[in-house]
Amino acid sequence: AQKITQTQPGMFVQEKEAVTLDCTYDTSDQSYGLFWYKQPSSGEMIFLIYQGSYDEQNATEGRYSLNFQKARKSANLVISASQLGDSAMYFCAMREAERGGSNYKLTFGKGTLLTVNP
Amino acid sequence: DAGVIQSPRHEVTEMGQEVTLRCKPISGHNSLFWYRQTMMRGLELLIYFNNNVPIDDSGMPEDRFSAKMPNASFSTLKIQPSEPRDSAVYFCASSSRDEQYFGPGTRLTVT
Numbered sequence: 001a002q003k004i005t006q007t008q009p010g011m012f013v014q015e016k017e018a019v020t021l022d023c024t025y026d027t028s029d030q031s032y033g034l035f036w037y038k039q040p041s042s043g044e045m046i047f048l049i050y051q052g053s054y055d056e057q058n059a060t061e062g063r064y065s066l067n068f069q070k071a072r073k074s075a076n077l078v079i080s081a082s083q084l085g086d087s088a089m090y091f092c093a094m095r096e097a098e099r100g101g102s103n104y105k106l107t108f109g110k111g112t113l114l115t116v117n118p
Numbered sequence: 119d120a121g122v123i124q125s126p127r128h129e130v131t132e133m134g135q136e137v138t139l140r141c142k143p144i145s146g147h148n149s150l151f152w153y154r155q156t157m158m159r160g161l162e163l164l165i166y167f168n169n170n171v172p173i174d175d176s177g178m179p180e181d182r183f184s185a186k187m188p189n190a191s192f193s194t195l196k197i198q199p200s201e202p203r204d205s206a207v208y209f210c211a212s213s214s215r216d217e218q219y220f221g222p223g224t225r226l227t228v229t
Contacts, residue, residue: 033216035217035218037220043207043222043223043225044220044222044223045209045211045220045223046220047217047218047219047220050216050217052216091161095218105151105163105166105174106151106163106218107163108160108161110160111160
């Protein structure tokens with residue numbers, strides 16, 4: 001079973017509008033972390049935002065916010081006021097806790113290709 | 119801060135040759151990760167180190183792949199012998215706590 005599911009292979013949004021990229025996850029751990037990364041056509045992986053499972057408030061970073069719904073196991077990324085430069089592949093990832101560990105590996109979804117139209 | 123540094127950025131080699139990819143993590147980060155990205159399989163974790171010790175190498179495809187981290191500021195991923203199916207982008211990432219930062223990647227082409 002997939003641990004991270006991104007159901008939208010591609011999304012289109014008009015410049016200056018908001019867009020939500022979906023991500024659902026599957027874990028039995030109580031402590032975990034959720035990440036979003038942006039990969040533009042140039043190929044680098046850019047860290048956008050992080051949400052810990054015990055964080056009570058949704059994470060925000062500038063125009064990015066993470067809509068964390070723990071009971072539904074969803075961690076959707078919301079990009080407000082889209083810009084042409086937001087066109088890229090977006091990956092959701094999860095870090096599950098390991099007993100006795102201190103830094104953990106990430107499991108990635110297959111990504112959503114966002115295209116911002118002028 | 120310089121970020122995660124990887125070299126080379128591009129590598130083209132012939133099947134059967136040895137390939138060595140290099141990574142310098144962000145100073146002060148105690149975990150280092152090697153990933154591979156292909157169209158077919160997406161992003162896969164190959165191996166990760168914590169305090170220079172390999173913790174999980176279950177993602178390493180086969181014995182042709184090996185990784186080392188001789189000190190806190192350097193790691194290598196070696197493929198010997200290389201095969202065309204190893205063609206991919208290889209990322210190195212490092213972290214100290216929650217956030218994990220990626221290097222620019224090495225695009226490997228094996229002909």
